[in-house]
Amino acid sequence: DAKTTQPPSMDCAEGRAANLPCNHSTISGNEYVYWYRQIHSQGPQYIIHGLKNNETNEMASLIITEDRKSSTLILPHATLRDTAVYYCIVRVASALIFGKGTTLSVSS
Amino acid sequence: EAQVTQNPRYLITVTGKKLTVTCSQNMNHEYMSWYRQDPGLGLRQIYYSMNVEVTDKGDVPEGYKVSRKEKRNFPLILESPSPNQTSLYFCASSKDAGNMNTEAFFGQGTRLTVV
Numbered sequence: 001d002a003k004t005t006q007p008p009s010m011d012c013a014e015g016r017a018a019n020l021p022c023n024h025s026t027i028s029g030n031e032y033v034y035w036y037r038q039i040h041s042q043g044p045q046y047i048i049h050g051l052k053n054n055e056t057n058e059m060a061s062l063i064i065t066e067d068r069k070s071s072t073l074i075l076p077h078a079t080l081r082d083t084a085v086y087y088c089i090v091r092v093a094s095a096l097i098f099g100k101g102t103t104l105s106v107s108s
Numbered sequence: 109e110a111q112v113t114q115n116p117r118y119l120i121t122v123t124g125k126k127l128t129v130t131c132s133q134n135m136n137h138e139y140m141s142w143y144r145q146d147p148g149l150g151l152r153q154i155y156y157s158m159n160v161e162v163t164d165k166g167d168v169p170e171g172y173k174v175s176r177k178e179k180r181n182f183p184l185i186l187e188s189p190s191p192n193q194t195s196l197y198f199c200a201s202s203k204d205a206g207n208m209n210t211e212a213f214f215g216q217g218t219r220l221t222v223v
Binding site for chain 1: 112139141143145150151152153156158166196198200202205206208209211212213214215216217219
């Protein structure tokens with residue numbers, strides 16, 4: 001399975017954009033990039049996913065580089081409630097393989 | 109509202125006493141799975157089911173059983189719980205088994221303590 005590399009932690013000021021990077025240099029052509037987040041010990045929450053093109057929904061934007069070896073999740077206006085662990089996952093099968101993720105801390 | 113429901117949310121039990129954690133989804137999803145989450149180890153898949161009567165082992169199946177008699181339910185059974193099964197458990201479901209272009213929905217978790 002393709003693996004991902006994320007920074008262990010990031011800080012962001014409330015109201016600013018949070019840009020969370022993810023490296024997935026061994027990704028294959030048919031593998032999707034998924035982002036989930038986990039707030040405290042709640043169930044992981046789906047954020048967004050994409051294959052090749054950039055994607056945007058009501059929660060976030062996903063920017064995937066042209067070679068697909070890395071991506072960035074953008075939370076355009078971070079709030080305190082966005083403090084969570086963010087997981088970047090390259091999905092090759094039905095199972096989601098979670099890494100350690102990035103702990104995003106949003107402060108006022 | 110589309111959701112995955114787990115019960116109970118919290119459970120303290122003694123070693124060897126059989127228990128079942130229930131999981132139900134109301135989205136008519138084919139694929140369901142169980143994960144456990146432990147500090148430093150992240151989320152690991154225990155068992156999964158591609159459809160009714162089809163189940164298979166994940167990465168850490170030892171000590172667990174599952175069944176999928178109906179599409180909506182996927183209970184996790186611990187026949188003889190041990191302290192090393194103390195963990196936070198999550199059930200998840202997604203629409204199509206084998207379809208990578210579909211998100212998974214997770215339950216709110218069951219915190220199990222085995223003493």
